[in-house]
Amino acid sequence: MKSDHHRSPMGLTKNQTLVFGALSHAEGPLSAYAILDQLRDKGFRAPLQVYRALDKLISLGLIHRLESLNSFVACQHPECDDRESMVFAICEICGKVSELADDSLENQIKTLAKRNGFSMKTCAIELRGHCRDCRPN
C-alpha cells in the first residue's frame, strides 16, 4: 500500500474517506452540495473539496456519477473497476437508484457503435421508471 498523504483504511485520504462515507451511508444519490452540507462539521468549507474527492473516487471506480441527476452514488458492486458500461435504474417516485449489470448489453452497445463507425470507450445508461417498491405489480 503506497501512502501519500495521511491515508485511511482503503488508501483514501481523509477527504476522500469522508465523501465516500457520506455516499455509502446515503439512501439515494447525493449532489455535491448535499455532501458538502453533510461534511461541514467535519471541516469542509468549499465545493472544491467535495468535487476533488468525487473525481478521485470516480477514477477509482468506487462511486459513479448520475449524469441525468447531477449527483453521485456509491458503487453497489464489489468490483466494477473494469466495467465500461454502467446501467442505473432511477425510480421517479422514491428517488432510489439501483445499479444493474449486463455484460451482453455492453457488448451489444459496443457493436452498435462500431457498426456506425464509432469507437466506444465508455457508456452511461440511465433508466427512468418505477422500482419494485413503488410499483408492486
Next chain:
Amino acid sequence: MKSDHHRSPMGLTKNQTLVFGALSHAEGPLSAYAILDQLRDKGFRAPLQVYRALDKLISLGLIHRLESLNSFVACQHPECDDRESMVFAICEICGKVSELADDSLENQIKTLAKRNGFSMKTCAIELRGHCRDCRPN
C-alpha cells in the same frame, strides 16, 4: 393544425422556431446559454425563454437533451416521437454527436430492467469515444 399563439411552419411558436432553428443549424450540441447568446439579436433576453422552448421541443420529440453534456441537439431521425430509448455517440475529440437507433437494444434494456423489478419508462444512453472522422481506422 391547431394554432395557439402566432405559429410558424411546423406549428411552433416564434420562440420555439428560433430555438429549433439554432439547434438544427448547429454543428454539434448547444447549451441553453449558447442558444440564448445566438438569439439575443432576435429579442431573447432571459434563459427562461430558451428553457421553455427547449422543454416544448423535447416533449415534441424534435430535439433531445444530452444529460452528460448539459446540452441539446436537434433530432437526427425523421420520426422518433415514439422511441423511448435514445442512443447518442459523443465524440470526445470533435464534439460531434450522432444519434444511433436499435430497437432490439431498447427491448433488451427493458427486459433487463424488468428482471430487476424495475418498470422502465424512458432511457438515456450516452457513449463516449471517437467518431469515424477522428479515428479513421
Next chain:
DNA sequence: ATGGCATGTGTTATAATGTAACGCAATCGA
C-alpha cells in the same frame, strides 16, 4: 539528500446551468 514532480489540500472568487414567481396575452373549448 535534495530538488523536481505528482498529488492533495484550503481558500476566494467566479462561471455555468437551471428555476420560482409574478403578471400578462392569446387561444381553445364547454
Next chain:
DNA sequence: TCGATTGCGTTACATTATAACACATGCCAT
C-alpha cells in the same frame, strides 16, 4: 362568454461546477 391552457417577458434566485493561487506532503531520480 368564461374558465382553462399555453405561451410570453421579466426579475430575482438557486444549483452545479471551475479557475487560480498558495501551500504541504510524499515519491523518486539524480
